[in-house]
Amino acid sequence: MVWELGVSRATVWRWIRRLAADGGRTSALVPRKRGRQPGTAAISGEVEALIKEHLRRYHLRRERASLSRVVTEIRIACGERGWRAPARRTIQRRLDELDERKVMKAREGARAARERFAPVPGKNVADFPLDVVQIDHTPADIILFDSFERKPIGRPWVSLSIDIATRMVTGYHVSLEAPCSLSVALCLTRTVAPKAALLTDLASSAPWPAPGRPRSIHVDNGSDFLSRAFQRACTAGDRSQVPTPRAPAFRRSH
Secondary structure, three states, X not given: OHHXXXXXXXXXXXXHHHHHHOOOOXXXXXXXXXXXXXXOOOOOHHXXXXXXXXXXXXXXXXXXXXXXXXXXXXXXXXXXXXXXXXXXXXXXXXXXXXXXXXXXXXXXXXXXXXXXXXXXOOOXXXXXXXXXXXXXXXXXXXXXXXXXXXXEEEOOEEEEEEEOOOOOEEEEEEEOOOOOHHHHHHHHHHHHOOOHHHHHHOOOOOOOOOOOOOOOEEOOOOOOOOOHHXXXXXXXXXXXXXXXXXXXXXXXXX
């Protein structure tokens, strides 16, 4: 057999041991790459534990240290114990193998990790226009300046009402004041009112077919939406839909 296969006797015995170890499957005879096989550790268990501890101490925290700092600390600790220090790429691999959710929880908090990785419990769905209108506020990505003194005034707040079914903006309000019940009221007024006069004032020929009373208003739990005036108005018209407190996923649509 040795002469027929053109290999040494040691190779034949090595193949036999592979077949025996793999239950006789011929795939055990597939040529293997030279060097260390995948899954085998090149460092001791003590060094592995040291790497894990230093990653937890220096990297899994809000004021995390750089990878170079972690590598330096690990090498110093190994030198003090007389151990062979791991290579930088070994530490980088251990860092890449960490669970992303645990890393975000340690660095940015449980809430950020939950919002990033927790499953979305549901969607806000509407079948017809004005079935559900969602209202929220955001600071505009612009800084306004005083036209006389050229000093910054601040970022304006934009309140938007968006129809879930059509994804069309049905109303808006812009103010330099922080969002309040007045901002909500003015935004809703723009939502309900016809848009023709506004488009004429803006010298715009673009169509905006979005007037009318929404059947349901979807909001978060901001203080402006929890005001007595807003709650009374929604209760009188049966048009309030408030999500679970501190559950941003309920504000998502489609």
